[in-house]
Amino acid sequence: MVKLTVSPILTLALSLAALGPLWALNPVSIKGTKFFDSVTQDQFFIKGVAYQPRTLAAGFSDPLSKPADCKRDFPLMKDLGLNTVRVYQVDPSLNHDECMKALENAGIYLILDLMVPKHSIVRNNPEYDTNIWNNVRSTIDAFEGYPNTLGFFVGNEVTNDNKTTVASGYVKAMLRDTKNYIASTSTRKIPVGYANNDDPDIRLQIQSYFNCGKDEERIDFFGINLYEWCGASTTYKTSGYAERTKDIASYSIPVFLSEFGCNLVTPRTFPEVKSIFGPDMTDNWSGGIVYEWSQEDNNYGLVQVKPDNTVSLMPDYTNLKTVLSPLRPTGVKMDAFKESLPISTCPAITSTWEPSEKLAPTPSSAACDCMMSSLSCVASDQAVATTESLGTLLNTVCGMTSCDDISSNGKTGVYGKYSFCSPAQKLSYMYNAYYTNIGKKAAATCNFNGMAKLQVATKSSDQGCSNVKDTPNSEAKAGGPNAGDQVKGDSFMVALAVLLGVSVLAL
CATH class of the missing domain: 3.20.20.80 (Glycosidases)
Known part of the structure; x- marks a missing residue:
């Protein structure tokens, strides 16, 4: 009788194969x-x-x-x-x-x-x-x-x-x-x-x-x-x-x-x-x-x-x-499909089709945070908590000073440098603009019936802030599949590659 010996590595590989793919x-x-x-x-x-x-x-x-x-x-x-x-x-x-x-x-x-x-x-x-x-x-x-x-x-x-x-x-x-x-x-x-x-x-x-x-x-x-x-x-x-x-x-x-x-x-x-x-x-x-x-x-x-x-x-x-249930369309195979049609022509701008060719900028939380750090007068906790009233508060202050920096116009293609910030951040920027330019930095002008408050700015100005870009999140993703399980799975596959003599790059 011939005795067959199966190595632990082969046993592990066969076991993994038997489990099948995690996502089929x-x-x-x-x-x-x-x-x-x-x-x-x-x-x-x-x-x-x-x-x-x-x-x-x-x-x-x-x-x-x-x-x-x-x-x-x-x-x-x-x-x-x-x-x-x-x-x-x-x-x-x-x-x-x-x-x-x-x-x-x-x-x-x-x-x-x-x-x-x-x-x-x-x-x-x-x-x-x-x-x-x-x-x-x-x-x-x-x-x-x-x-x-x-x-x-x-x-x-x-x-x-x-x-x-x-x-x-x-x-x-x-x-x-x-x-x-x-x-x-x-x-x-x-x-x-x-x-x-x-x-x-x-x-x-x-x-x-x-x-x-x-x-x-x-x-x-x-x-x-x-x-x-x-x-x-x-x-x-x-x-x-x-x-x-x-x-x-x-x-x-x-x-x-x-x-x-x-x-x-x-x-x-x-x-x-x-x-x-x-x-x-x-x-x-x-x-x-x-x-x-x-x-x-x-x-x-x-x-x-x-x-x-x-x-x-x-x-x-x-x-x-x-x-x-009886309907099972088969279609064509991908390799056999050769059709290539031209992309569409953009519709002309008319009175019934008005979006500008110039698109809104990519929102950047980093830019808005940078701007906020330069402000001395900001929206109070009471204003921020009253989310449904932020639009009314903005309309009030925009009637007192120019709001061009926080406004956007998708019809003309004109977008203010902080047009993508949150409503609360926009309100803070406008309160600060009023406080600085019209209120001449008098403490009483940073109040707005309790909707504004003073803070210590950590930047001398917002110069360059509007150009600061967000970067993709470098941390583990929150889902799909579970990040922790994915890390453990990756480590396991690397270890298996070493055992089997397989290049890690091939995994």
């Missing part, structure tokens, strides 16, 4: 107008659902920080035949490892919106400041490490009519910064897109605007929230879907329905799904995301979340499964 889903990549599995090279069609349960939540709720809910919902999504969820808001300070792993176990990718209501570009009074940008960066940090993070939305219907087009310029500035930040911090290229509404007056301008100009200012994919197909009596041609397909026929990047599922006729039977994932649309579209998972006040739910936190399936779930 392959990242999705883009080539031309289509998504592809980066490993198998199969074309990827988004079969998604909007996921933001909120009826039972008191205020804002992060659905990807609740493992029990994720493990309850994601297997049902898998059974429905879905491969993508769209989540509109998260708390980047929380841990998302369990939910992202539950998504991965169900074969599901994530598309995540980066703006949240508290930190967003307001369409009627657009600003792009450090509060918004810092939240965006934190969210990217928390999710860029997960291979099943398919992409990010930099905005959702921010401009929704021809009176709010200036806001798109601020979104495009944030798009530029988001793409640059991902390029400097992520180990892979994570695509960034925009979700548009279906306003007939501006949909073509929006479509062109976010796909024109420098590469860093152009989206990687485009979503359309489309609710034109309502009920079984509507068809591909009568619904408007055929016209929207013509609109994107020569578009150079992937397009999909970022929301669909009109509920004017209920229960919904989803006749549009056969077109979205069939011959009518798969040449030009990359799938769609049905709105939405849970039943809320707006009556779009596929499931009902009960008071005991269990769910029951609604007729819409069963109807969607019936029509979706």
